[in-house]
Amino acid sequence: xxxxxxxxxxxxxxxxxxxxxxxxxxxxxxxxxxxxxxxxxxxxxxxxxxxxxxxxxxxxxxxxxxxxxxxxxxxxxxxxxxxxxxxxxxxxxxxxxxxxxxxxxxxxxxxxxxxxxxxxxxxxxxxxxxxxxxxxxxxxxxxxxxxxxxxxxxxxxxxxxxxxxxxxxxxxxxxxxxxxxxxxxxxxxxxxxxx
Amino acid sequence: xxxxxxxxxxxxxxxxxxxxxxxxxxxxxxxxxxxxxxxxxxxxxxxxxxxxxxxxxxxxxxxxxxxxxxxxxxxxxxxxxxxxxxxxxxxxxxxxxxxxxxxxxxxxxxxxxxxxxxxxxxxxxxxxxxxxxxxxxxxxxxxxxxxxxxxxxxxxxxxxxxxxxxxxxxxxxxxxxxxxxxxxxxxxxxxxxxx
DNA sequence: CGGTTCCTTGAGGATGATCAACGAGGGTGG
DNA sequence: CCACCCTCGTTGATCATCCTCAAGGAACCG
Numbered sequence: 001x002x003x004x005x006x007x008x009x010x011x012x013x014x015x016x017x018x019x020x021x022x023x024x025x026x027x028x029x030x031x032x033x034x035x036x037x038x039x040x041x042x043x044x045x046x047x048x049x050x051x052x053x054x055x056x057x058x059x060x061x062x063x064x065x066x067x068x069x070x071x072x073x074x075x076x077x078x079x080x081x082x083x084x085x086x087x088x089x090x091x092x093x094x095x096x097x098x099x100x101x102x103x104x105x106x107x108x109x110x111x112x113x114x115x116x117x118x119x120x121x122x123x124x125x126x127x128x129x130x131x132x133x134x135x136x137x138x139x140x141x142x143x144x145x146x147x148x149x150x151x152x153x154x155x156x157x158x159x160x161x162x163x164x165x166x167x168x169x170x171x172x173x174x175x176x177x178x179x180x181x182x183x184x185x186x187x188x189x190x191x192x193x194x195x
Numbered sequence: 196x197x198x199x200x201x202x203x204x205x206x207x208x209x210x211x212x213x214x215x216x217x218x219x220x221x222x223x224x225x226x227x228x229x230x231x232x233x234x235x236x237x238x239x240x241x242x243x244x245x246x247x248x249x250x251x252x253x254x255x256x257x258x259x260x261x262x263x264x265x266x267x268x269x270x271x272x273x274x275x276x277x278x279x280x281x282x283x284x285x286x287x288x289x290x291x292x293x294x295x296x297x298x299x300x301x302x303x304x305x306x307x308x309x310x311x312x313x314x315x316x317x318x319x320x321x322x323x324x325x326x327x328x329x330x331x332x333x334x335x336x337x338x339x340x341x342x343x344x345x346x347x348x349x350x351x352x353x354x355x356x357x358x359x360x361x362x363x364x365x366x367x368x369x370x371x372x373x374x375x376x377x378x379x380x381x382x383x384x385x386x387x388x389x390x
Numbered sequence: 391c392g393g394t395t396c397c398t399t400g401a402g403g404a405t406g407a408t409c410a411a412c413g414a415g416g417g418t419g420g
Numbered sequence: 421c422c423a424c425c426c427t428c429g430t431t432g433a434t435c436a437t438c439c440t441c442a443a444g445g446a447a448c449c450g
Binding site: 048050056058069070071073074076079080102106109110112113114116117118119120121123124125126127128130131132133167 | 251253271321
Binding site for chain 2: 395396397398399407
């Protein structure tokens, strides 16, 4: 995927490249947002964990994407934590230098304005779907958001991950997927989900 | 409240002032987003209504605030409908002219970048709360978002409106408020809610 | 005073959460 | 190659909660 900002440019403004092993935490909910993060390789999960165990996944970010900018833009703390979802390589730039990039590159600033707009648009669509209650509907909305192409494709998430994203429980996800299989909405072959 | 963009400036770029009676629709979910809207006086509700009756309120906007920009920024359709929540006066500017304002006023563009960031930050916080399930928690999160000051104040929303915002049913809101009254979280005097 | 809108209460039912096991596959080290 | 462990998937039974439906009451406004 085309990166938000050209890697050379980021490096020329002083960005550092860092590697994180799968499962490593990049920052915690409540931390001050001091850096711009852009993924060179791998993927990252943003999530909240509530008082005990239950986790809510806000979103996944992959190669070329940036994340965690909103609180950095407005000097707030992170509303969620970030964890490497795979082994991941990330460019990290201090926010003062990031603002310098925007000051000196109006096109990039415009790009981020549109990016933020797109994120809001997605969130609005998502919350509409989540409120809808019905597990089947929520799961299908998640599956839609996974899909890139038009053909049936393998869904690369565990049932637990789907549960965390949709706010349901694993057992409910499993039982609902069963129903969706019977309705021919998904295929399940060898425990693998195709949609 | 301080307006997003100075009214004189908007008018000088060709904005039109329009009045809407309470309950009037400004645009529907699915409409193309062709205009920038800024409230001069009154307030506006953004909402989704699903196949039959049930409504989900995405948010309220009041004097000085703009709304519906995200889809305009990215040439998408509105993910929700907008209705005048009170009698309302609005400045409306075609998106081509709006882009012209941003092109010619870097400070305003920066302002909108931060505004979009703030909206995302709020949405992230809200969805974290909504997923939490517990009606009491959801309602309290809504009440928190209403409050401006530190003292107990009258909540100017009907129980139905709270229900639509939190994704609960009226009866559940009523019964939960009852419990919250017993726990001294809210006061209810003469059917009016104080928090 | 009549109508509308909003609030309230009760009973009953559906549904997703919870709890408790167990199964299946994959990887690792002996 | 086998035994073990760990993660992920699966199933059934039970429970709590919120929704649904139905009815009526209270407040407000012309």
